[in-house]
Amino acid sequence: MREIKWAVLGTGVIANQMAEALQKNGKSIYSVANRTHEKAVQFAKKYNIAKVYDNMNDVFDDPEVDVVYITTPHNTHIEFMKKAINHGKHILVEKSITLNSDELNEALTLADEKNVVVGEAMTIFHMPIYKELKRIIDSGTLGKINLITMNFGSFKEYDMNNRFFNRNLAGGAMLDIGVYALSFIRWFMDSKPTKILSQVKTAPTGVDEQAGLLLMNNEGQMASVMLSLHSKQPKRGMISCEKGYIEILEYPRAWEATITDAETGKTEVIKAGENADALAYELADMERAINGDTACMHLEYTKDVMELMTAFRKEWGLKYPEEE
Structure with a gap:
């Protein structure tokens, strides 16, 4: 079975915990994207991540990425969820997964069409x-x-x-x-x-x-x-x-x-x-x-x-x- 390649969107506290958690599972993050490029570079150095995108949205175009962990603020989730789903990426999204039910239903309808998995990071x-x-x-x-x-x-x-x-x-x-x-x-x-x-x-x-x-x-x-x-x-x-x-x-x-x-x-x-x-x-x-x-x-x-x-x-x- 091919190894699942993870990308992380955002470099805050949860993203750091995610990198450490993957290491516990014997894995590592494949790539990182962030609005501030320098923060992504620093994050990549800290966790020995090979790939940093010049543009935050490039993560969705990368054919090597299987799943994106979205750790950005709540009100940005739906935008990134739709981009990821439209590019065939599975997504794990920090809580709260969206702002409201309409946003969540929109994302899940799209995910069904694209046959991708959506999950909320609810411990x-x-x-x-x-x-x-x-x-x-x-x-x-x-x-x-x-x-x-x-x-x-x-x-x-x-x-x-x-x-x-x-x-x-x-x-x-x-x-x-x-x-x-x-x-x-x-x-x-x-x-x-x-x-x-x-x-x-x-x-x-x-x-x-x-x-x-x-x-x-x-x-x-x-x-x-x-x-x-x-x-x-x-x-x-x-x-x-x-x-x-x-x-x-x-x-x-x-x-x-x-x-x-x-x-x-x-x-x-x-x-x-x-x-x-x-x-x-x-x-x-x-x-x-x-x-x-x-x-x-x-x-x-x-x-x-x-x-x-x-x-x-x-x-x-x-x-x-x-x-x-």
Whole structure:
């Protein structure tokens, strides 16, 4: 089987982690593209990458490239996704994969026509601990899931030019951290939530700085989410079942969970995978998808989460310039 050749679009923090993750998988990046050419050159030297493009868009024309990892800001994703798909490249796209459901549906329709794989780099869908917890829940030992409670809060200084608060860079809590909480919820719920309520506090730029979300699906499973970009919270998820509950800290890249028996109070710590290998799991699953096992990317969950985020922002009247 021919080795899959990866290109990376962007040279930020995630791109660096991606390069290190490929190395863990015994591979290396084939090429790098960036708006600022000098940054691409420096990135290539750091990770011994052979090919740097003079023009960022040349990556899409390169016949040697099999898959492009798009790590640029949210609001640029759809432009690069369409270019890559039209040139027959598979794509792994940083979360949030697009700004809204319309953009995602457009990309997926095009991907079907061109027969390429699209995946979102959502750690929760690939970390071994989540696969193990789903196996435990599916076994029925904890009973039905009734409630999921999520927290995610970071303290970001009030620099309104920073991407977290910058409306022109699709800033805001929902697309940056809410996507993790909603992906966690969708992973464990029996079906997509159909009823939603929310409250939001906006930053001076108009993006969502803080939000409280309530969700329920047709099976009666409920979830609550508290998000903030200006107040520190633990990255904590709790799954409440009929016969016990599961607590997970650092849930975006979790490696362990504590299960408490509701009757006895006895706790058990479950461990699977490593926090440091989060991107390595994603990249390995993406290669499996390219080789035919597309189910491992859980694209149906990505679509459901994007629909939820789009619906919440519609409730708030929050649009980005590209959506006006």
